[in-house]
Amino acid sequence: QIIDQLKAIGSSADWSRSAYTLSPELSRAVREAFVRLFEAGLIYRGHRVIHWCPRCLTSLSDEEAEPQETVGKLYHVRYVVADDPSRAITIATTRPETMLADVAVAVNPSDDRYGDLVGRSVILPILNIEIPVIADEYADPEFGTGVVKITPAHDANDFEVGVRHKLPMPVVIDERGTMREVSDAQGRVPQELAGLDREDARERMVAMLRAGGNLVKLEPHTHAVRHCYRCNTVVEPRLSDQWFVRMKPLSVPALQAVRDGTIRIVPERWEGVYIHWMENIRDWNISRQLWWGHRIPVWYCDACGSDPMASRTDLSACPTCGGPVRQDEDVLDTWFSSWLWPISTLGWPDTNTKDFKAFYPTDVLVSGPDILFFWIARMVMAGYFFVGKHPFHTIYLHGIVRDTEHRKMSKSLGNGIDPLDVVSLYGADALRYTVIAGMGLGVDIILDPNNVEQSFAVGRNFTTKLWNIARFLLSNIGDDDVQPLERIPSERLTRADAWILSRLDATIAEVDAALGPPRPGATERWTETERRAGMRLNEYAERTRAFVWGELADWYVETTKGRLQSSGEDRDVARAVLVHVFDRALRLLHPIVPFVTEALWQRLPQSDRTPDTLLATTAWPLRARLAWPRAEEFELAREAVSGLRQIRADYGIAPGATIAAVLIPSSANARAVLAEEQALVGRLTRADISVSGDPPPGAAAHALLSDGSELIVPLEGAIDVEKECAKLTNELTQLEKQLAFLLKRLENDGFVSRAPAHVVEGERQKARDWTERRERLREKVKQLCGT
RNA sequence: GGGCGAAUAGCUCAGUUGGUUAGAGCGCCUGCCUUACACGCAGGAAGUCGGGGGUUCGAGUCCCUCUUCGCCCACCA
Numbered sequence: 001q002i003i004d005q006l007k008a009i010g011s012s013a014d015w016s017r018s019a020y021t022l023s024p025e026l027s028r029a030v031r032e033a034f035v036r037l038f039e040a041g042l043i044y045r046g047h048r049v050i051h052w053c054p055r056c057l058t059s060l061s062d063e064e065a066e067p068q069e070t071v072g073k074l075y076h077v078r079y080v081v082a083d084d085p086s087r088a089i090t091i092a093t094t095r096p097e098t099m100l101a102d103v104a105v106a107v108n109p110s111d112d113r114y115g116d117l118v119g120r121s122v123i124l125p126i127l128n129i130e131i132p133v134i135a136d137e138y139a140d141p142e143f144g145t146g147v148v149k150i151t152p153a154h155d156a157n158d159f160e161v162g163v164r165h166k167l168p169m170p171v172v173i174d175e176r177g178t179m180r181e182v183s184d185a186q187g188r189v190p191q192e193l194a195g196l197d198r199e200d201a202r203e204r205m206v207a208m209l210r211a212g213g214n215l216v217k218l219e220p221h222t223h224a225v226r227h228c229y230r231c232n233t234v235v236e237p238r239l240s241d242q243w244f245v246r247m248k249p250l251s252v253p254a255l256q257a258v259r260d261g262t263i264r265i266v267p268e269r270w271e272g273v274y275i276h277w278m279e280n281i282r283d284w285n286i287s288r289q290l291w292w293g294h295r296i297p298v299w300y301c302d303a304c305g306s307d308p309m310a311s312r313t314d315l316s317a318c319p320t321c322g323g324p325v326r327q328d329e330d331v332l333d334t335w336f337s338s339w340l341w342p343i344s345t346l347g348w349p350d351t352n353t354k355d356f357k358a359f360y361p362t363d364v365l366v367s368g369p370d371i372l373f374f375w376i377a378r379m380v381m382a383g384y385f386f387v388g389k390h391p392f393h394t395i396y397l398h399g400i401v402r403d404t405e406h407r408k409m410s411k412s413l414g415n416g417i418d419p420l421d422v423v424s425l426y427g428a429d430a431l432r433y434t435v436i437a438g439m440g441l442g443v444d445i446i447l448d449p450n451n452v453e454q455s456f457a458v459g460r461n462f463t464t465k466l467w468n469i470a471r472f473l474l475s476n477i478g479d480d481d482v483q484p485l486e487r488i489p490s491e492r493l494t495r496a497d498a499w500i501l502s503r504l505d506a507t508i509a510e511v512d513a514a515l516g517p518p519r520p521g522a523t524e525r526w527t528e529t530e531r532r533a534g535m536r537l538n539e540y541a542e543r544t545r546a547f548v549w550g551e552l553a554d555w556y557v558e559t560t561k562g563r564l565q566s567s568g569e570d571r572d573v574a575r576a577v578l579v580h581v582f583d584r585a586l587r588l589l590h591p592i593v594p595f596v597t598e599a600l601w602q603r604l605p606q607s608d609r610t611p612d613t614l615l616a617t618t619a620w621p622l623r624a625r626l627a628w629p630r631a632e633e634f635e636l637a638r639e640a641v642s643g644l645r646q647i648r649a650d651y652g653i654a655p656g657a658t659i660a661a662v663l664i665p666s667s668a669n670a671r672a673v674l675a676e677e678q679a680l681v682g683r684l685t686r687a688d689i690s691v692s693g694d695p696p697p698g699a700a701a702h703a704l705l706s707d708g709s710e711l712i713v714p715l716e717g718a719i720d721v722e723k724e725c726a727k728l729t730n731e732l733t734q735l736e737k738q739l740a741f742l743l744k745r746l747e748n749d750g751f752v753s754r755a756p757a758h759v760v761e762g763e764r765q766k767a768r769d770w771t772e773r774r775e776r777l778r779e780k781v782k783q784l785c786g787t
Numbered sequence: 788g789g790g791c792g793a794a795u796a797g798c799u800c801a802g803u804u805g806g807u808u809a810g811a812g813c814g815c816c817u818g819c820c821u822u823a824c825a826c827g828c829a830g831g832a833a834g835u836c837g838g839g840g841g842u843u844c845g846a847g848u849c850c851c852u853c854u855u856c857g858c859c860c861a862c863c864a
Contacts, residue, residue, distance in 0.1 A: 067861080074864085093864060106864095140863055148864045157862045224861080269791065273859055276790080280860085369858085404798085406857075426826090437812080438799070442792080444857090446799060453826095455799095458812055461826045472823030513803085542801075542811065557823080642830095649830040655819050686821085738808060750844030759806050759845095766807065 029344035030294045030337045031312055033386060038298075038310035042246045043286075045308065049152075049159040050285050052238035053228040054177035054198075058289040059242050060228060061333060062282055063373050065235045067224035074144070074221035075206065078214045079105060082121040082130045089114065089122060090216050092144030094223065095154075096209065097179065097201040099124065100172040100188045102131055104150040106161060109135040111146050125214040126205070127188060136161050153239040169239060173198055177236050198236070243287040243296060243330070251278045253384040254377065263380065265395045266535045267442035270369060277373055284378075286333045293331030301325050339378035342391035351387065365392040368400055396535050399444035401435070406446065417449050425452070426460040429593045434459030436592050437541035462545055463596050466589070469553050470600040473582055476564045477575055482605045485580040488573055490629070494563075495677065497577045499634035500556040504581050505623045507547040511588055514539035537592075544588050552581060555638065562683055579604060584621040636670060636707060637677040643703035643711045644685040650727075651701060651715060659713060661687045662696050666708035674709065687713075702728060702780055708772060725785040732777040739770045 037043045051065035052058070075096050081087040091105060102124055107114040114133070121130040138161050139148045152162025152169040162169055171182035172189050179193045179201045193201050209215040226235040255278040257263040258271055265271045287296060298308045299315040303323025309315065315325050340348065346360055347353030361383070367376055376395055383391035401409055401417075409416040422431045434456045438445045447455040485501075493501070516534015556578075563574040583604055586597040594616070601615040644661055653659060663678065665671035671691060674681075678689040696714050699721055703711040745751050746767060752760055 091864085095864085138862085138864090143863050151864095155862085155864080157864080160862090223863085267792095270859090272791070276860070372859095430826095440800065443800075448798090454813065457826075461812090464826050465824065468824035468827085470823080475823075536801095536803090539801075539803095546811080553823085554828090645829060646831095649818075652818080655821070655829080734808085742807090745844080748844055752844080754844050755806070762807070 025347075026337055026340075026344055027294060029340050029348055030332065031297045032349040033336075033340055033382070034297055034332070035310045035312050036386065037245060042249060043310070044244055044246065045241060046244050046283075047239070047241050049154070049156040049237045049239050050242055051226060051235045052175065052240070053231065053233055054175060054236050055231050055233040056228060056290070057175055059238070059240065059285055059287060060235065061285045061335075064229045064333075065226040066229050068227050069222060070225040071220060071222050072225070074219050075209075076145070076216040076218070077125060077209055078216050079122040079125065079147075081117065082123055089117070089147050090145045091147045091149050093149055094221060095202070096205045097193075097198055098151045098154045098172070099149065099205065100127065100179070100190075100193070101151045101153050101170045101185070102149045103152060103162065103167045103170065104132050104134045104165065106134050106136040106139040106148050106150050107146060108137065108139040108141045111139070111141045113141075113146060125212060126190070126208055134161075134165050136164065155237050159237075159239065171239055173236060173238075175238070242285050243298075243328075245284040245286055247281040247284055247381070250381040250385050251281045254278060254380040257380060257384070257390050262390050263393060263395060265397065267397065269442070270372065270395075270397050273369075274372065274377060277377065284333075286336050287328075287330040288333055289329075290331055293334060294337055296328040296330050296332055298328040299325040300328070335374055335378060338375050339382045340386070341375075342379055342383055343387055348386065360387065361390050362392045364394045364396055366396045366398065369397040370400065372397065394535070397442070399439050399442065402444050402446055404446060404448045404450075406444070409449070415449050417447055417452060417455070422452060422456055426456050427463060427595070429463045429596045430456055430459035432459070432594070433462055433541060433545075433592050436537050437545070438538065440538050441536055462549065463593060465549055465553060466593065466596055466600070469548070469557060469582065470603070472557060473578060474603060476560075477579065477605060480572075480575075482579045483572060483576040484606075485576050485624075488576050492569070492573050493577070494559075494570070494573070495630050495634040495637065495673070496556060496559040496680070497573065498628040498631040500552065500577065500581055501624065502628035502631035503547060503551045504584055504621075505625065505628070507543060507551075508584070508588065508621050508623050510543050511540050514543060541592055544585070544592075548585050548589070552585060556581070558684055559680060562680070579606065586615060587618060587621050590615050633669075633673045634677075636673050636705060636709065637681055639705045640674065640677075640681045640689075640709075640711055641684045643705065644681070644687055644713065647701045647703060647711075647713050648685070656686075658686050658688065659715075661685075661689050662712045662714070663689060663691045664693065664695060664710040664712065665691060666705075666710075670707055670709045699724075702784070704731075704773065704776055704780070706769075708776055710776075721784065725781065728777060728781050728784060732774065732781055735770060735774055735777060739767070739774060742767050742770065 034043065051060040051062065053060055072094050074092050074094055076090050076092050077096065077099070078088045078090055081089065089105070093099070105122055107118065109118075117133045118135045119133065121132050123129070124131050134150070138157060139146060150158045150161050150167065152159045152167055153171040154173060159169070161167070168184055170185040170188055172179060172185050174180045174182050177198045179189055179196045179198065181187070181189045181194075193204055196204060206215065206218075227233065228235055255275065258265060258274055258278075265274060297312070298310050299318075300308055301318035301321065301323055304318060304321035306318065306320045308328075309319070309325075314327075317323065318325050337344070342362060342365075343356075343360065346356040348356065350356070351360075365376060365379070379391050383389060403409060403413075403415040405415075407413060407415060419431055435445060437458055438447075453460075514534075514536040516536075560574045560578055563570050564578075583601070583606065586601045586604075590597045590601075598615045640663060647653075648655075648659070661682075663674045663681075665674050675691045678691055681687070682689040695710070695712050698714055698716045701713040701715055701724055705711060742763060746760075746763060
């Protein structure tokens, strides 16, 4: 239905198809993007050491090669000076197997210890060949022995040194991580090492070094080793030809957008991470040696040897010489199509589509921080480069689901929770509500895979509650027309009606505040207030739940029970208010409880709804009024109910027993309120309530309401005077203690003169109220305890 | 090695520019199958706000420091 409605408002996209499939539309967009970058000189082919996964057999970008803390060993190896066998230098390495491809050793030019060796040679152990000692800033005098071996083909940094010093670059490890001479090695791999896996070769090399007396020492060493993000295999630096995107020019507007507030990242602290990455951005290796993916749209002509040609259409012959051409064998990094997502889904490269004009830029991009660089930052760059505009104005980064030991849920650890299991057990809404309610801004969500029921109890209980409220409403509302609230004259509303309507308004206001001001297309800097506001989804979930459960169900629904059974005009008022409030509650909840709210809303009797309207497309609720007369007065009735229930519990009065209770108002207004609400209070507490000026004689339980009105429950025989006396005395003691603190604060000149006036006035009012209450309590205690 | 964040009830977390007696859910205790709901209702217990110091009339909130976790970045072999 929603898809139909989207189509009805002009969307022409095929919404049933994932943007990630290799659809012709996406292929066209990917090729267009590649060619545009190529023509702009931002894509180039480079020969260098890149990250390579020997299991996936493909190159990886910097982001795909994840550094992981690894405990390894630091091997100290002795290299004898060629022209002075009495002298040797020691070199530290974590990867002795790459020694076979060493072409030099480097020392820092400022390092006095080795100055005389620069330009001379040392003997590479095992191979017994001479390699030069060179001076290069790359060598850090502070680390290890200050001498570093240079292996240009198997280390990205060594490669740079190799380029600077025009060194040969023999390759001794192949694409599968096996020891083998691949190019220019000239007999560097000994027979006994050939064909060994790099790990095995390391063991063997160490043994050989030790046997030759060249292993000086071996110590534990913790360092970051890059692993393939897909299969977790240790990444092998590998010398190869790859395609790269020059990122620096692309990063300029993307950096500016976050700096000037065009794009806001929530939580804010990620902005720093984003900015740091952008400022230090490195070229993006986009070619992959995989079978599945968008093939790189570049053709080569072997006949005339012209430069590689990028093309929007497949080439069958060389445009220069007419000779045969061949297409590049590699495919593109999957993220190369992903970064086009905000534009490709809307029809790009055609920007005249209805979708594009209607929906670009979009509003909020929701994602986990783990793909901030892979995807989000690149989408921003693509938006600016290809369309000239930001793709969204807000980036919302949510937490990651973890187990009780705070580990990411993963298949290999077996600590995951299958969402589909949760859906079948408790429903999709229970899952959704639980996760949103449990997700503070910037905080991970902890769920217990060993106790799925308890983990999702919040959502399950709440959605069930919602369902049951509707069951009550629908079975008690009857078939007569329900009036829209606007047609009910406000003087017909009861205090309970006014109270729930005011609570609804307050809830709407608080939810709006939690979600924050909508600011599409903002271009100036966000204010501090706005920066802090918004996107607090857990607060939104909690506030709506508290309203629906704690106020609507626990109080208002209970107050309507009598009225709905009656047949007077008041019944229609109650029905109108109940339907109105529940309708608004469903609208507020719909984004986090979509299925249950939609199903219930469809059954609500409402005169202004056409049969095919969806809750999903109705308007977000607005506050009705600034104030609801008499709403506040209902609090006195609620207090009376709570007070009575507490007394019942304290004295263990049988739940089924009806008791008598007397309310003694503290003012004329309180008298009016309590007299009008006494029937309701009585029904909610199984009590016969009377409002009187005088306390009844005999032993009784007492409660003092906040306005000074009293609640007295005569309990002749059942009452334990001593206990009642102790209870009130305790209450009095507490109050006196707090009052003493308060008065001390008010006597403090520092407080009175420096605190803002409204704070001081608030405290004074409080002092008056407490003093009044204290007097009444003292009276009671005197009466009861006879002291 | 840099940078950032967190520490509040048994557990998971709120607490918005410092200002009532610090809150919620789950769990726990007591009593209830009250005709919407036991996935429920009513009542209740439970916190030296990680330790120490400071600023302030006033600190869970701001500053310093220590401890313990976590995240991001980084070519130190």
